[in-house]
Amino acid sequence: MKSSRLLSILLLLQTRGRMTAAELAQELEVSVRTVYRDAESLAAAGVPLYGDAGHSGGYQLLAGYRTRLTGLSSGEAEALFLTGMPGPAAELGLGRALSAAQLKLRAALPPELRAQADRMRLRFHLDAPGWYAEHEETPYLAQVADAVWRGRVVEVRYRRWKEPREVDRRLAPYGLVLKAGRWYLVAGAVEGAEGAEGAEGAEGAERAEGAKQAGAVEHSRPRTYRVDQILRVAETEEVAELPEGFDLAEHWRRAQADFHERLHPEEAVVRLSARAASLLTGPQARALAATGEPDPELEGWTRAVLPIESESQAEAQFLALAAEAEVLSPQRLRARIKATLAAMTARYG
Structure with missing residues (x-):
């Protein structure tokens, strides 16, 4: 484990240049004290690594020094072939480049790793779009x-x-x-x-x-x-x-969180059967896990506070659950569902 971490420090400094102990610790998911000990070990092994103190300081390799310890482990080789996405690469005009890169990578691997990478490629296939998503042309x-x-x-x-x-x-x-x-x-x-x-x-x-x-x-x-x-x-x-x-990546993460927050600006208190609870997904499933508690009136049911997009959307969602769910509040949403059910009863009666 330590040898792998020391190699990672070498490669990080080789590719990124100067890095502080805090940056290395965050990248390697270890403590700053561990980075200090690793730096001492590298220096003792003869690696030309030096550190500067101060606000703009950090660890750095002597100019021109490069390690040749860049061989891939079995898991790393498998992961690289698993990340190959021929569809998106072709859409970006990089289909041939991806194929050529994978061919070069495969040829550079030792026989035992090559066999494992081939097995990974044959047994795993990444197809990102959902089942019901139609292919959309993106000509530009x-x-x-x-x-x-x-x-x-x-x-x-x-x-x-x-x-x-x-x-x-x-x-x-x-x-x-x-x-x-x-x-x-x-x-x-x-x-x-x-x-x-x-x-x-x-x-x-x-x-x-x-x-x-x-x-x-x-x-x-x-x-x-x-x-x-x-x-x-x-x-x-x-x-x-x-x-x-x-x-x-950070912007996209924040944008998604903001989107989901704006998508469900309201809340509803709902009583759910076990089957209805199992059908919830996304923010509502997370809200169920956070706020759900046994319903005091119906055994085996759960009462929870769920985020909803709007009253009209929530009405359609909870009506689709039929008798497996009951909205307790807000009263306006409950009354809306009751009116719809009364109209349906009159139509089918």
Whole structure:
């Protein structure tokens, strides 16, 4: 375990340069004291590793030093082949590159690891989209990906859900995310551009002109755009730099949490049978685990506070559970369900 950690420290410093003990500890999931001991062990073994104290200090390898201890373990080789995603890679125009990289990797492996990697590839297949998701054409994905990679502003025509349905945008692309088989572009709307949000009128035009003269591109906070809803795209030569400190994975995590929070702004107290409780998913399943307790009136049932999107959505959801669920509050939702049930009884009676 220690030898693997020492090798990881060497590779981290070789690829990233100077790193503090705290950064190494966070990356390796160990204590800072453990990093100090590991650094002493590496120095004692003759590795040209030195550390500087102070605010801008940290550990660093002597310039030009590189370790050749880069062999893959069995698990690492299997994991690399398991991460191969030919579908998304082909959509990005990297299908051949992925195949060539896997071929080179396989050829470089020793025979025993090659056999294990082949077995992993034959027995595991990654198919990310859900069962009922239809394939959506993304004709401009390769162009958008190229703009993301090169850091160039793009001019797009975008189809959105509200009126006006089709709008023109100038976007500073930050990154692409593949979620459940669908591609999303995270980008900032370039301020001062025609149709850009948050920069309308003379004030926006004045800011844009000032930015142009300064050689910079100002843009709004990151927004999410579905790539399959892009109807036209043209790449410009304007440079779109990432905001300082921007991390795509962290932004996406926060955006998802914010989406779920806004998706379920209200709550309902519900009585559920064991079968109904087993059908809950996502935020409602988590709320059930956090707030659920045995119902005092019905044995085997659970009472919980569940997040709901709206009264109309909650009505449809709980009616679908039929006699396996009962809404206790809010009273307005309960009355709405009672009225619907009365209308259904009259129709079928």
